[in-house]
Amino acid sequence: MSGANRGNGRNGRSGHAAVVGGDEVPVGRVDALLAAVPARDRETRPEALARAERRRRRWATQVVVVDELARRACAERGLAPPPQVSPARVLGVSGTDxxxxxxxxxxALAHSPAARALLSALEAERTVPERAVRDYYARNxxxxxxxxxLRRGVDPYYVLQPSDVLPYDEVREGVVRELRRALARQAFFDWLDRARSCVEYAPGHEHPGDPGHPDHEHRH
Known part of the structure; x- marks a missing residue:
């Protein structure tokens, strides 16, 4: 079942942050995420702090919307609904990610079990051609x-001896996993671009990069 609700939000706030496929996503879900993820802005001037918080609310709305869309996608695919984790226990996010x-x-992937389940399903569906694996090995x-x-400081961009490189058969499975993961992430982005077409945002919750706002910024 969808995680969206109609009517009042949680945490004592009313109203909605977005409408997804006709269902309202309560403001309370955005508030809960904001409380769980520390602000990265270090503004002290009141007007700058207010602007930073407006941006942060729009950013958090995007994260919650991804979660809502992923829940719906899991339901459509017949995936078992993952247990929802409290926003206060959002998983760590690496700088690399x-x-x-x-x-x-x-x-969103750290916050949403549904998003992680969808990404895992997409990864399981990817097939990596052998030619792509060999090409990656040859180019990297x-x-x-x-x-x-490595101990001898061999320059990998110069002429290498065969003994300087790990055998293909030894690294093949790792390359396949890496390429499959990359394909799955691209499929996730493609899915998200399509899924967002059914989303309408409430005032103050629009995309942080929306140029219709004077303080917009692009923080993907």
């Missing part, structure tokens, strides 16, 4: 240097 995925998707020899080659 933020760089690779953007802060909205990285935090610097990632497959042997411990001895």
């Amino acid at each position: 933020v760089a690779d995925l953007g802060s909205i998707v990285a935090v 020899r610097d990632r497959f240097l042997t411990p001895d080659a």
Whole structure:
């Protein structure tokens, strides 16, 4: 069943932050996430702090919307609904994930069991051609240097001896996992782009990069 609700929000606040497929997403879900994720802005001037908080609310709304969309996608796919984790226990987010995925998707995957379940399903569906695996191995020899080659400071961008590189059969499964993961992430982004078409945002909860706002910024 969808996690959206109609009517009053939680945590004592009323109203909705967004409408997803005709169902209202309560403001309380955004408030709960904001309480769980510390602000990264260090503004002290009142007007700057207010602007930063407006941006943060729109960013948090995006995270909650991804969770709501993922819950619906899991239901449509017949995936068992994952147990919802309290926003106060959002998983840690690495800087690498933020760089690779953007802060909205990285935090959504940490916050939302449904988003993680959907990503896992997409990954299980990906097939990596053998040619792509061999091509990756050939183009990224610097990632497959042997411990001895690393100790000797071998330059991976110069001429390498066969003994300087780990054998293909030894690293193949790891490359397949990495490429499948990359394909799954791209499929997740493609799904999200399509799924967002049914979302309408309440005033003050629009996308943080919406150019219709004078203080917009792009913080994916």
